[in-house]
Amino acid sequence: MALLQISEPGQTTAPHHRNYAAGIDLGTTNSLVAINRSGQVETLPDSNNQHLLPSVVHYAEDSILVGYSALQLQASDPLNTLSSVKRIMGRGIEDIKSLGNILPYEFDGNNDSNVPRIITRQGSVSAIEVSAEILKILSKRAEQTMGEALSGVVITVPAYFDDAQRQATRDAAKLAGLNVYRLLNEPTAAAVAYGLDQQTEEGTIAVYDLGGGTFDISILNLSKGVFEVLATGGNSSLGGDDMDHAIAEWLIKQAGIEGDIDPFMLRQLLIASRKAKEDLTLQETTQIKLKELDYSISLDREQFNHLIEDLVNKTLRSCRRAIRDAKIEKEDIQNVVMVGGSTRVPLVVEQVGHFFGCTPLCDLDPDRVVAIGAALQADVLAGNKPDQEMLLLDVLPLSLCIETMGGLSEKIISRNSPLPVARAQEFTTFKDGQTAMAIHVVQGERELVTDCRSLAHFELRGIPPMTAGSARIKVTYQVDADGLMSVIAEELRSGIKADIVIKPSYGLTDGEVESMLRDSMSHAKEDIDSRMLAEQQVEARRVIEAIDSALSQDGHELLADDEYNSITTARDELEKLIPEATTEQLKKAIKNIEVISDNYVAKRMNASVQKVLSGKNINEVEI
Amino acid sequence: MPIDFHLDSKQLHAAHLKLQAVYHPDRFINGTDQEKRLVVQKAAWINEAYEILKNPVRRARYMLEISGLELNDDHETTSDTAFLMEQIELREEMDECRSCKDPMRCCDHITGKLDQRSKEFSSSFISLYQQGYLEQARQVSKKMQFVERILEQLDEYQLKLEDDIL
Numbered sequence: 001m002a003l004l005q006i007s008e009p010g011q012t013t014a015p016h017h018r019n020y021a022a023g024i025d026l027g028t029t030n031s032l033v034a035i036n037r038s039g040q041v042e043t044l045p046d047s048n049n050q051h052l053l054p055s056v057v058h059y060a061e062d063s064i065l066v067g068y069s070a071l072q073l074q075a076s077d078p079l080n081t082l083s084s085v086k087r088i089m090g091r092g093i094e095d096i097k098s099l100g101n102i103l104p105y106e107f108d109g110n111n112d113s114n115v116p117r118i119i120t121r122q123g124s125v126s127a128i129e130v131s132a133e134i135l136k137i138l139s140k141r142a143e144q145t146m147g148e149a150l151s152g153v154v155i156t157v158p159a160y161f162d163d164a165q166r167q168a169t170r171d172a173a174k175l176a177g178l179n180v181y182r183l184l185n186e187p188t189a190a191a192v193a194y195g196l197d198q199q200t201e202e203g204t205i206a207v208y209d210l211g212g213g214t215f216d217i218s219i220l221n222l223s224k225g226v227f228e229v230l231a232t233g234g235n236s237s238l239g240g241d242d243m244d245h246a247i248a249e250w251l252i253k254q255a256g257i258e259g260d261i262d263p264f265m266l267r268q269l270l271i272a273s274r275k276a277k278e279d280l281t282l283q284e285t286t287q288i289k290l291k292e293l294d295y296s297i298s299l300d301r302e303q304f305n306h307l308i309e310d311l312v313n314k315t316l317r318s319c320r321r322a323i324r325d326a327k328i329e330k331e332d333i334q335n336v337v338m339v340g341g342s343t344r345v346p347l348v349v350e351q352v353g354h355f356f357g358c359t360p361l362c363d364l365d366p367d368r369v370v371a372i373g374a375a376l377q378a379d380v381l382a383g384n385k386p387d388q389e390m391l392l393l394d395v396l397p398l399s400l401c402i403e404t405m406g407g408l409s410e411k412i413i414s415r416n417s418p419l420p421v422a423r424a425q426e427f428t429t430f431k432d433g434q435t436a437m438a439i440h441v442v443q444g445e446r447e448l449v450t451d452c453r454s455l456a457h458f459e460l461r462g463i464p465p466m467t468a469g470s471a472r473i474k475v476t477y478q479v480d481a482d483g484l485m486s487v488i489a490e491e492l493r494s495g496i497k498a499d500i501v502i503k504p505s506y507g508l509t510d511g512e513v514e515s516m517l518r519d520s521m522s523h524a525k526e527d528i529d530s531r532m533l534a535e536q537q538v539e540a541r542r543v544i545e546a547i548d549s550a551l552s553q554d555g556h557e558l559l560a561d562d563e564y565n566s567i568t569t570a571r572d573e574l575e576k577l578i579p580e581a582t583t584e585q586l587k588k589a590i591k592n593i594e595v596i597s598d599n600y601v602a603k604r605m606n607a608s609v610q611k612v613l614s615g616k617n618i619n620e621v622e623i
Numbered sequence: 624m625p626i627d628f629h630l631d632s633k634q635l636h637a638a639h640l641k642l643q644a645v646y647h648p649d650r651f652i653n654g655t656d657q658e659k660r661l662v663v664q665k666a667a668w669i670n671e672a673y674e675i676l677k678n679p680v681r682r683a684r685y686m687l688e689i690s691g692l693e694l695n696d697d698h699e700t701t702s703d704t705a706f707l708m709e710q711i712e713l714r715e716e717m718d719e720c721r722s723c724k725d726p727m728r729c730c731d732h733i734t735g736k737l738d739q740r741s742k743e744f745s746s747s748f749i750s751l752y753q754q755g756y757l758e759q760a761r762q763v764s765k766k767m768q769f770v771e772r773i774l775e776q777l778d779e780y781q782l783k784l785e786d787d788i789l
Contacts, residue, residue: 152652181652182649182652228640320785324778324782381649383653391644391647393640393643393647417670419670420667420670421667421671422671478664539656543655546658594656605646605665
């Protein structure tokens, strides 16, 4: 029980059982799963010994195909074969239009949800459901390999992902029936994979992640097993695909192709460009052949470098900004970790090395390094390494703002604040008897709300009626360790908690997630109600166990008699309820015990702060 | 309890990590929902404390606050005209950097001036605070805030310059 953890950090509830926990890299083009197999963390292959699973899902008449089998059908049945859905996770239909024609799907125009749905022959699906299919395959692969169910997973996301995109990833995992320990930033995972946490000396590293379509740069500080993200930056539409485009454009010019280029021709050009790019990783020169045009031309590395120079410089510009954000000097960085297939390009390695003044680390397969790091972290979180002190401290990737008068954004929490973070703000009413108010939360760095990403509209209701300006409403924005936001509002004079109705701008509401879950479960013919009751019963027993063990340790020491008695009364009531109560009744009783014991749990936490801080000087006690 | 403006940032960092090691939500993966909820608040609170103490201006303002001064960031301003003039001049100087022969060095020069000012203000804050002249200390902390803001702007400006050059 975590109440006990306070005195013994790092311990988990079930110390003697080995929990299998996997790391999943849910990528735009490819996905991977890795796990600790008897002491060795490695990515898992499918039955054909393929480690990479193409992030492609095909909706057939009566089945769903994922991976290579789906990829093969992409050309013949493009509308029912969905790929690159990571690009539209947590995005609205307007965003998708602005991405251009990279996703040739038909979107469902008339649905009430604000999550875009793609029309397939099996009905319309959202990116969340498509991702869930990929996650299901990967977790099944892990479970089959290990011969046991997974206790939890760590899923990686780009450091740049905003709240809506992270929430969408979590929802996908929920649909896939996975217990998510943590969403981990991809660069952090990469640093873990290189074992940089094993270094005894404190150090600063950069993680340069150039994938197919995105670029991420992160600056991390490591000291004795603690990873601290100092700053992140990047560009969510910059990657290896742009290199292919650069070559393709050059080809078009060289071959003298004029006028509109049809999609098929463009596809051929891009395939040839991609091959040329890959050839030039090891070769100095390559021959590009365009069969359709009966055209052939050679491209050498120097010319190629020239074509992609701007692109590489753009990434270095982001690096400079991240270094500045981290408030360090370039010289402070000792190591640069290379992640993503595009870091195989020699010019990238060369320029990055030149920029940072050190030889970049690229010994591990840049495609697998993220999944391996995630698996290492999953293993620690599952409690399999009680003596491991690894702790990953992340920061908020984009500032959290609210809309103020005139469509301007006002920063509430600035980017790169360490997570979790909470910030409160006070509002007042501007009309007599006003009982509700609306708040629009956005994420981004720009001054105009329209230039930022809309996250949600909150409506506060149940404000006690007062004269204008006399209500004091405290709104607390909180972002948890995964980078997910929640909001609490309270009227300070009356102490009344305002009801909050959240309308996510591009996400699923809780109700939608639940109904999707129900749908997927009824497919599996599971009895949802009995499963939910069983879950509540387990939770109730856990709560009782926690209370008992805490009370026996310091109940009398920390609590007055009446407080002690009200906790034990509530505990006994809950225990009596377990065998006979309904799910709802149990939920209520657990909630009740939580309210009654809030103060006690807080006291216990404070008591152990004292323990941690004993022997410190006055400066530090100020914390 | 005596409170000191001089703070060993390494020590502060170490203390922060030590607390996070205990209260980070990752340590409560298997906890009850209640514990998870409380520990997120706790960890957020620890982070907030760290952010305040780490930044000299916020640290100074916080010290004034716990000494009983009520501060209002929105409505406070300084009435020291000489100081305001200097700020305006520095801003103008910054805008002129662009047309200068070596804009980066020009910026560095201004940064140096500001750093110097910020050091002066810090030591005057300390001495005023220690003597209990809280109101005067507040005035100085306000100036520290001005200097910090213009340093931030300078930083942004330099970044833009670099982007333009490269």
